[in-house]
Amino acid sequence: MAVLLLICCLLPLVWMVHIIWTHPASWLDGWGGLWGIRLAGRTAGYNLLVALVAGVLGLAGGIGATRGGRAGAAAMLLWPLTLLLPSLCFDYGWNQLWRLSHLRPRPQSAADVLRCAWTLGTWLWPLCALATRWALVRTPNDLWQQARLDGAAGRLAVRRLARPLLAGMALAALLAAQEFGVWEATGISVSATEVRTVFEMGGGEAASLTAPRDRYAAALGAAMPMMVLSVLLAALAAWGLGEHDSADDWLTAAPSRPGRQTGMAILAWSVPLLTAGVPLGAMMLSMRTPLPLGELLRVLGPQLLGSLLLGAIMGLLAGAVALFAMAHRPRWTLAMAVASFLAGGPPLAIALMHLYNRAGLQWVYDTLVIAILALVGRFAWLGLLMGGWTWNRSWLPIRQMAALDGADRRRTLWHVILPQAWPLAAAAALTTMALSLGEVPATMLLAPQNPPLLTPLLMTWAHNQRYDPMLQGSLLLAVATLLPAAGGICILTKVINRNR
Numbered sequence: 001m002a003v004l005l006l007i008c009c010l011l012p013l014v015w016m017v018h019i020i021w022t023h024p025a026s027w028l029d030g031w032g033g034l035w036g037i038r039l040a041g042r043t044a045g046y047n048l049l050v051a052l053v054a055g056v057l058g059l060a061g062g063i064g065a066t067r068g069g070r071a072g073a074a075a076m077l078l079w080p081l082t083l084l085l086p087s088l089c090f091d092y093g094w095n096q097l098w099r100l101s102h103l104r105p106r107p108q109s110a111a112d113v114l115r116c117a118w119t120l121g122t123w124l125w126p127l128c129a130l131a132t133r134w135a136l137v138r139t140p141n142d143l144w145q146q147a148r149l150d151g152a153a154g155r156l157a158v159r160r161l162a163r164p165l166l167a168g169m170a171l172a173a174l175l176a177a178q179e180f181g182v183w184e185a186t187g188i189s190v191s192a193t194e195v196r197t198v199f200e201m202g203g204g205e206a207a208s209l210t211a212p213r214d215r216y217a218a219a220l221g222a223a224m225p226m227m228v229l230s231v232l233l234a235a236l237a238a239w240g241l242g243e244h245d246s247a248d249d250w251l252t253a254a255p256s257r258p259g260r261q262t263g264m265a266i267l268a269w270s271v272p273l274l275t276a277g278v279p280l281g282a283m284m285l286s287m288r289t290p291l292p293l294g295e296l297l298r299v300l301g302p303q304l305l306g307s308l309l310l311g312a313i314m315g316l317l318a319g320a321v322a323l324f325a326m327a328h329r330p331r332w333t334l335a336m337a338v339a340s341f342l343a344g345g346p347p348l349a350i351a352l353m354h355l356y357n358r359a360g361l362q363w364v365y366d367t368l369v370i371a372i373l374a375l376v377g378r379f380a381w382l383g384l385l386m387g388g389w390t391w392n393r394s395w396l397p398i399r400q401m402a403a404l405d406g407a408d409r410r411r412t413l414w415h416v417i418l419p420q421a422w423p424l425a426a427a428a429a430l431t432t433m434a435l436s437l438g439e440v441p442a443t444m445l446l447a448p449q450n451p452p453l454l455t456p457l458l459m460t461w462a463h464n465q466r467y468d469p470m471l472q473g474s475l476l477l478a479v480a481t482l483l484p485a486a487g488g489i490c491i492l493t494k495v496i497n498r499n500r
Contacts, residue, residue, distance in 0.1 A: 009336045012347075013340060013343060039225055054120075064265065067264040068262075132164065180441060191226035192226055198221075199346070290468060296469075304454050322383040322428045345440070348378065375443075439455065458470060
């Protein structure tokens with residue numbers, strides 16, 4: 001497993017460093033010129049708008065779930081479902097709503113930028129909602145009581161929410177910076193869209209950079225603003241989620257003011273129903289002559305089977321990675337996987353294509369293997385994080401007792417840790433499967449795809465304003481994604497209820 005992580009995570013990173021080192025002019029021209037400054041500014045500014053939208057929605061949803069009693073807390077079950085839905089479904093769904101409302105903005109206008117920011121914000125707001133609830137519930141109860149007596153509950157809430165909410169907004173901006181499908185539909189230029197344009201066509205604003213020079217280095221030069229921004233946002237998120245006074249379990253309900261639970265519960269349910277229910281409903285209303293199920297499977301069957309096969313393989317690998325992390329404390333491996341994720345999907349795909357598109361490696365490049373390598377590089381950190389959880393303070397006494405009883409590392413894993421921590425591995429597997437089904441950045445550049453995948457096919461139809469196969473395919477992808485996501489939520493819910 002360590003060898004797989006080295007191949008999928010470290011090797012592409014080493015290649016990127018090598019290309020940047022050996023082709024400095026190809027990316028220094030972009031950074032040193034007006035084009036690079038404009039690109040970096042646009043990428044940061046547009047994703048700041050995404051973070052603001054996600055922050056407002058997450059703040060409302062987090063406060064409603066925290067102060068809405070059990071009914072409000074139950075709305076938290078929809079948060080991961082919303083977050084795991086593919087961004088492609090959100091984009092096409094909201095576009096259908098704007099079309100039905102006759103509010104379609106002019107492409108690449110300020111209103112179009114706001115449309116894209118709203119779309120990504122309605123996808124990523126659960127990150128801010130989780131940060132909000134984490135901050136409110138982990139504040140000691142005596143602080144809340146004293147603040148209410150002093151009439152300073154509002155000031156206390158602002159002080160406790162500031163850093164965690166900022167961390168949630170930073171994570172939302174980080175994920176938005178790596179998405180190009182939403183921006184690309186109307187030709188809005190950000191770092192992620194320029195990477196694909198430079199690599200595939202040598203066009204866009206970076207055309208002058210790609211003609212005489214290596215397109216791999218030019219594409220990495222266009223990706224540099226995104227990678228630097230991702231590192232800065234990750235550091236900001238780590239700072240925001242740093243030291244915080246711990247109190248009750250953050251999954252339990254925080255004290256609520258009498259008489260407001262009903263309104264807060266309504267607020268908690270309204271946010272996910274608005275952000276996910278409205279675009280899915282708009283797609284259903286937009287279908288004119290839906291294809292029969294048999295005809296739909298005939299059209300999309302090969303792509304659906306390919307995506308399901310890829311998702312199943314990724315789920316098994318994620319579970320294996322989690323087991324590896326339970327047996328070997330994931331320090332350098334987790335850091336390596338996080339660095340691979342922060343590099344972004346397009347640069348990772350470009351690195352893999354350069355490494356494996358050569359004679360003798362067709363069994364990698366022309367098959368599903370290269371997609372697996374890309375997705376392991378993208379999502380290996382999730383399995384490592386879940387498995388690495390078994391090395392925190394609450395698990396160390398269990399490991400120490402097993403060592404005192406003479407158990408080696410293998411026996412400790414299979415007979416002590418795994419019987420209690422298997423839900424973590426299962427959740428990592430199901431979550432990775434759901435993410436793999438809807439992954440856009442790391443799969444769009446990989447070609448050819450054998451077997452074909454559903455998401456790249458839908459991306460080629462995303463420019464159509466109203467296309468029934470695209471509508472049905474998006475809904476089919478949403479259902480395929482929600483099934484493993486719902487399974488992971490059920491597993492974790494049972495474990496949480498059992499441990500209370």
